[in-house]
Amino acid sequence: MAETLTKLAYQAFQNGKSAFSLGHRTLATQLRQLLRPELTFDLKSVDSDFLAEVTRRREALLQVDWEEAAAGIYPEALLFDNPWDDFFKYYPAVVWELPQLWERILNQETQVFDSAINTQGFPRYYLQNFHHQTDGYLSEASANLYDLQVELLFSGAADAMRRRVLAPIKQLLSRQSSLGDRPHPYPRILDVACGTGRMLQLLQGSFPAVSLYGLDLSPAYLRKANQRLSQVNGTLPQLAQGQAEAMPYRDAYFDALTCVFLFHELPGPVRQQVIDDCFRVMRPGGTLVICDSIQAVDTPELEPMMANFPILFHEPYYRDYIQDELTPRLETAGFTGVTTQIHFVSKYWVAHKQS
Numbered sequence: 001m002a003e004t005l006t007k008l009a010y011q012a013f014q015n016g017k018s019a020f021s022l023g024h025r026t027l028a029t030q031l032r033q034l035l036r037p038e039l040t041f042d043l044k045s046v047d048s049d050f051l052a053e054v055t056r057r058r059e060a061l062l063q064v065d066w067e068e069a070a071a072g073i074y075p076e077a078l079l080f081d082n083p084w085d086d087f088f089k090y091y092p093a094v095v096w097e098l099p100q101l102w103e104r105i106l107n108q109e110t111q112v113f114d115s116a117i118n119t120q121g122f123p124r125y126y127l128q129n130f131h132h133q134t135d136g137y138l139s140e141a142s143a144n145l146y147d148l149q150v151e152l153l154f155s156g157a158a159d160a161m162r163r164r165v166l167a168p169i170k171q172l173l174s175r176q177s178s179l180g181d182r183p184h185p186y187p188r189i190l191d192v193a194c195g196t197g198r199m200l201q202l203l204q205g206s207f208p209a210v211s212l213y214g215l216d217l218s219p220a221y222l223r224k225a226n227q228r229l230s231q232v233n234g235t236l237p238q239l240a241q242g243q244a245e246a247m248p249y250r251d252a253y254f255d256a257l258t259c260v261f262l263f264h265e266l267p268g269p270v271r272q273q274v275i276d277d278c279f280r281v282m283r284p285g286g287t288l289v290i291c292d293s294i295q296a297v298d299t300p301e302l303e304p305m306m307a308n309f310p311i312l313f314h315e316p317y318y319r320d321y322i323q324d325e326l327t328p329r330l331e332t333a334g335f336t337g338v339t340t341q342i343h344f345v346s347k348y349w350v351a352h353k354q355s
């Protein structure tokens with residue numbers, strides 16, 4: 001009975017977030033048509049079968065999310081974890097930012113940063129207004145809006161997609177403990193491109209007895225991550241600023257690495273460099289889990305979604321990414337036993353470094 005009630009509550013919670021996202025998209029479209037009628041997007045049309053398929057995939061994701069919590073892979077409480085304070089506080093700013101964003105789209109401005117932001121020292125490919133965000137990843141305001149914007153984009157399913165990373169990590173930790181394969185007291189897990197720390201928070205809530213690390217290029221996003229993670233009981237993850245393709249860690253340091261929503265924002269050669277560096281910093285026997293967008297090869301039925309995404313959002317490397325098979329890249333780096341999964345609109349690669 002308690003389980004049925006919790007499941008119903010979870011479904012209601014997700015449906016609420018989905019309805020809110022739909023309401024936001026409707027509001028944003030109406031405001032744009034009213035304020036900037038000259039701004040239109042040449043989008044691929046979608047039919048009712050397509051929408052039914054997207055709904056089916058979302059429901060399947062939520063079912064797996066529920067089942068894995070019920071199986072004890074992570075606590076059920078994590079299903080309801082949401083940064084509500086930020087959501088209520090920053091939603092007006094999301095709406096308020098829209099006219100600026102439309103202005104930049106109309107002017108085809110995709111690499112604009114406030115003059116107070118120091119852009120020195122960042123790779124050129126990174127200095128972009130990804131998603132048309134004001135100041136790209138380089139301001140506090142952008143960091144404050146990021147999680148809410150991702151939730152609105154994925155109809156409230158962003159964390160459910162992130163949680164699909166947890167089962168392979170749990171398997172690794174169980175395997176290590178059954179083999180007595182623990183070279184240090186706490187397994188070390190690094191979240192590569194940790195952004196504002198959402199994945200770290202889910203890892204923290206699932207595996208209290210691990211040492212967590214987060215790396216990102218954005219100082220503003222790291223400050224946000226630090227603020228968020230320090231509010232939670234338990235060990236504070238160690239955060240560092242750096243490039244995922246040249247990480248500031250010694251060889252074979254980590255037991256596991258996770259990487260969520262990074263690869264579609266990298267040029268192809270950098271994707272290989274990041275994978276190579278993940279292999280370098282992982283100890284033999286370790287596991288890497290990558291989560292990113294679906295790709296053309298697996299889900300041709302969702303092609304209109306993949307075509308429309310970079311039209312609506314500034315994502316300069318996305319079209320290349322959806323054609324880029326990461327499995328051969330992982331094998332080139334030395335990873336073995338690579339498997340893939342698809343959940344909703346995300347794809348996952350689980351790769352191992354042989355002992």
Ligand SMILES: C[S@@+](CC[C@H](N)C(=O)[O-])C[C@H]1O[C@@H](n2cnc3c(N)ncnc32)[C@H](O)[C@@H]1O
Pocket residue numbers: 126137150162192193194195196197198199215216217218221242243244245259260261262265
């Ligand atoms: C789409 S966000 C994903 C953030 C987070 N992983 C999540 O789950 O939402 C991409 C993140 O990658 C970071 N990033 C992009 N290129 C990077 C690089 N070469 N090295 C380290 N971080 C990078 C950005 O600063 C940003 O925080």
